[in-house]
Amino acid sequence: xxxxxxxxxxxxxxxxxxxxxxxxxxxxxxxxxxxxxxxxxxxxxxxxxxxxxxxxxxxxxxxxxxxxxxxxxxxxxxxxxxxxxxxxxxxxxxxxxxxxxxxxxxxxxxxxxxxxxxxxxxxxxxxxxxxxxxxxxxxxxxxxxxxxxxxxxxxxxxxxxxxxxxxxxxxxxxxxxxxxxxxxxxxxxxxxxxxxxxxxxxxxxxxxxxxxxxxxxxxxxxxxxxxxxxxxxxxxxxxxxxxxxxxxxxxxxxxxxxxxxxxxxxxxxxxxxxxxxxxxxxxxxxxxxxxxxxxxxxxxxxxxxxxxxxxxxxxxxxxxx
Ligand code: APR
Numbered sequence: 001x002x003x004x005x006x007x008x009x010x011x012x013x014x015x016x017x018x019x020x021x022x023x024x025x026x027x028x029x030x031x032x033x034x035x036x037x038x039x040x041x042x043x044x045x046x047x048x049x050x051x052x053x054x055x056x057x058x059x060x061x062x063x064x065x066x067x068x069x070x071x072x073x074x075x076x077x078x079x080x081x082x083x084x085x086x087x088x089x090x091x092x093x094x095x096x097x098x099x100x101x102x103x104x105x106x107x108x109x110x111x112x113x114x115x116x117x118x119x120x121x122x123x124x125x126x127x128x129x130x131x132x133x134x135x136x137x138x139x140x141x142x143x144x145x146x147x148x149x150x151x152x153x154x155x156x157x158x159x160x161x162x163x164x165x166x167x168x169x170x171x172x173x174x175x176x177x178x179x180x181x182x183x184x185x186x187x188x189x190x191x192x193x194x195x196x197x198x199x200x201x202x203x204x205x206x207x208x209x210x211x212x213x214x215x216x217x218x219x220x221x222x223x224x225x226x227x228x229x230x231x232x233x234x235x236x237x238x239x240x241x242x243x244x245x246x247x248x249x250x251x252x253x254x255x256x257x258x259x260x261x262x263x264x265x266x267x268x269x270x271x272x273x274x275x276x277x278x279x280x281x282x283x284x285x286x287x288x289x290x291x292x293x294x295x296x297x298x299x300x301x302x303x304x305x306x307x308x309x310x311x312x313x314x315x316x317x318x319x320x321x
């Protein structure tokens with residue numbers, strides 16, 4: 001009885017709804033719960049799977065020590081009052097597929113789900129994960145009508161964390177000391193930036209010869225593929241899930257993190273109205289600032305090519321609507 005009274009009077013915790021309770025959605029829930037960031041609602045067309053994963057995760061709470069509510073549903077109206085909605089619904093890649101191969105099916109799902117998010121959680125921040133993410137986040141932005149600071153594509157921070165991992169491995173250094181950034185499209189045309197990456201404050205080109213850096217850059221560009229080829233029937237989930245939790249934490253705790261995310265750029269980088277991964281400041285206003293890096297002429301050219309690729313994808317996505 002006393003417990004019930006306490007619970008009845010509790011301060012509301014933040015709420016994160018995750019659409020899609022598959023590999024990425026459930027793993028994002030796992031990291032969010034372990035960081036005790038918010039109550040979590042998993043939403044999936046497969047109601048039992050959403051409920052089952054939510055219950056399974058909830059039952060880890062007493063051991064791990066997190067104290068958040070975790071529920072599953074297929075009822076979108078329950079996302080009401082979410083502070084953040086994460087869109088992971090959609091098909092993942094199989095070996096031999098590019099993210100672009102998911103266009104047709106994921107465009108339809110993104111359209112349908114975004115309409116429901118805009119209807120039931122119009123004041124939320126929206127983190128988009130569904131691939132090809134730079135095109136899907138653009139559609140979600142247009143369809144939702146949300147302000148540009150509230151719609152964030154989770155990709156550049158994931159690519160950066162892969163780059164950081166490979167740098168640490170190569171140098172036998174602590175990942176905690178590795179800072180690295182990847183910008184551009186979430187595709188083979190992404191741009192890992194060694195000149196803006198450092199270990200313990202020492203710039204990467206001072207630590208490794210060009211050949212080694214080039215190999216790390218190439219491995220990063222194919223980071224997702226490397227895992228998918230090993231998993232065969234499953235797709236990546238731990239690192240993308242962690243990328244979602246990283247952005248959610250930055251928003252909810254107003255951390256002013258500088259992360260590479262797919263953000264709506266207009267005058268910035270002369271992009272002229274497109275989502276692309278660039279360094280942004282994330283706090284409780286979502287994307288609070290876009291940081292313009294000084295790029296070399298070669299990097300500028302590659303970045304423009306990357307943006308051109310995203311524009312092409314957006315064009316294809318719009319044809320699927
Ligand atoms: N509404 C709600 N859930 C949906 C809908 C929908 N309209 N359509 C599909 N889903 C759910 C599926 O039922 C499934 O549980 O989305 C979930 C997707 O899970 P997985 O197939 O495991 O895919 P996952 O690996 O999580 O990847 C999801 O994120 O990283 C990207 O490329 C990846 O586009 C893919 C997405």
